[in-house]
Amino acid sequence: MKVKLEKLTKRFPTRGNKNEEVIAVNEFDFEIPDGKLIGLLGPSGCGKSTTLFMLSGLQKPTSGKIFFGDDDVTGLAPEKRGVGLVFQNYALYPHMTVKQNIMFPLQNMHLPKQEIIRRTEEVAQLVQIDELLDRKPSELSGGQQQRVAIARALVKQPRVLLLDEPLSNLDARLRLQTREEIRRIQRETKVTTIFVTHDQEEAMSISDLIVVMKKGVIQQIDEPQKVYDNPVNLFVSKFLGTPPINVFKGKIEDNTLYIGEDKIMKFKADDQEVFVGIRPEGFIVSPKGGLHCQLKNIEVMGRDSSIVSTHPSADSPIIRSIIDSDLKVQPDENGVVTFDVRKNKIFVFKAEGENERIYAEDGGKE
């Protein structure tokens, strides 16, 4: 089922002051293709959960429209939308067994008993909890509860599956496992799935598309790798990637990009102050390079080494660059390492406003 949001907006009255409003979601416009897995990604307070709850029908939008396929569902109650929702803390009914939890939505649909049992067993097999049907939620681990919650959401064969921070209550190991699981279940059922997360790694690893949000405004929508390789502004570049991107204060002068006094590369654009972002893997140790950093230490992590250094123009206390651990790093007598940069791993942003990306006028060719 294709999902379309049209100028979707949600305003909340401010606590204590009814005349003031907070805009949680500001004129969202986007279309989710059928059968895809979409990650809504952003820091807390960016409106991603509000968007999800508006999709589910639990919250009413202030203005704008929601379409499932060609149906306008904006005014429909949650139960009439045909959505499955997995809550952040699962909200499994504690007094019902796993089986009763999964059967509950079907019983509300007044299906024949045999159909209910058939579908319950089917979905239990899909999420691999058929052994646990007679247990109570309190007797399950976090990962098992998560599966039950997904089963309960899927059993009524929803048009859209919504997941609110599906992995945030799981420990690190289970998180990896469960996200693969969600991916598998989504592929098998082909149900259009929208999930909310603040964890960029999680969003990157399983989504077909990610929607990066900030303070109620969509920043960028694209495939994860494309967003990573081609962030539209400083916020997006900082939000994606571990270790995070290194940000420097710099300038463009005479079609040349400088970080502090270090001349980095040719960059055809108007003279101005800029922010420069360099991905950790964008550094090349090279005596011919232009970026001079003070070496602090080198962390060897097996496959890679992480060079921790400082630079007076850096926006953060340290710069972290990742290089192949076979390479020897030899600082000079003052402890300075010199880097060259990969041109596809360096991004230039305006120093003001929304810090939009500046593209070289010649497309980066020298």
Place this chain on the structure above:
Amino acid sequence: MVDSKKGWKAWLYLAPAIVLLLIFTVWPIINTVRIAFLEGYQPMEAIKGVQYNIGIGNFSDVIAYPKFLDVLKNTLLLTVLTVPISCFLALIIAVFLNSIVKFSKLFQTIYFLPYVTNSIAIGMVFSMMFNIVGHSSVNVAEYTGSLTIYNQFVNDAGQTMGYTAQSWGYINSMLIALGLNPINWINAGSSYTANMAVMVIYIVWNALPFKILILLGGLQSVNKQYYDAAKIDGASRGRVFWRITVPLLSPMIAYVVITGFIGGFKEYSSIVGVFGDTMGPAGSAGKLNTMVGFIYDAMSGNRYGRASAAALILFAIIMAVTLVNLYVSKKRVHY
């Protein structure tokens, strides 16, 4: 662990409460059991050192007492009628209070008022409301039904100067306004059913606030997400109530039911409130007497043995009912 050398300190701090409990709770309980099994116990003789035989004479005395079965019937009937009604009403009201936003504090206060009012005072108000005569704006001068009461005005020479109709009690006024016949609720010659109806209404009304308070507290601690989940799952309001609210609230419901039964078996002051300490309408004293009333009567008649035996019988009944309650709740309550 507490340092054992400091143990005396703990006992010191506990001492005031323990001493009071020993004197006013533990010893009276033990003494009740002791007296219940002493044949023909008389307190004034006991002080003089008279020894009594041990036996179950007091119990057979209680059971053989002509009014005992009536008392037992009154107590059981009041309990069985009021506990389910008050629990169910309290649940409905609590759900209603929990779901409204506007005026919820106002309504909470209104429903809580009976709790902070003296039950004898409320009983007196009820006895006014259910009286045959009382104050009302309904003029019944025209009314010719069997229960109309006229005040006759007679002059010094013995001639009748005229009649004024007395108006009805509030409840009867309403019945008349609705075109129904007034009922003799609690006055002389009133029926047992009418008496019971008044008591059930009074006790239910009086028992509501505490139950509402407990259930409302329980409702407010239920995670709202279960209701959101039920909405997504397409559950109707009735199903949400029976399949989500009631089970999640079941520990509180069990608490309210169990304490309700215990309170019901101890019913006494409400009847004093409505009927006075004769425990019945004028002319039929003791008609609505309860177990606790029976115990008081025996005490005031210096029949300590009978009172103690009756107290133990009441204790056994409450114990048995509570055990049944606990057994049922073990199966039906979801903690």
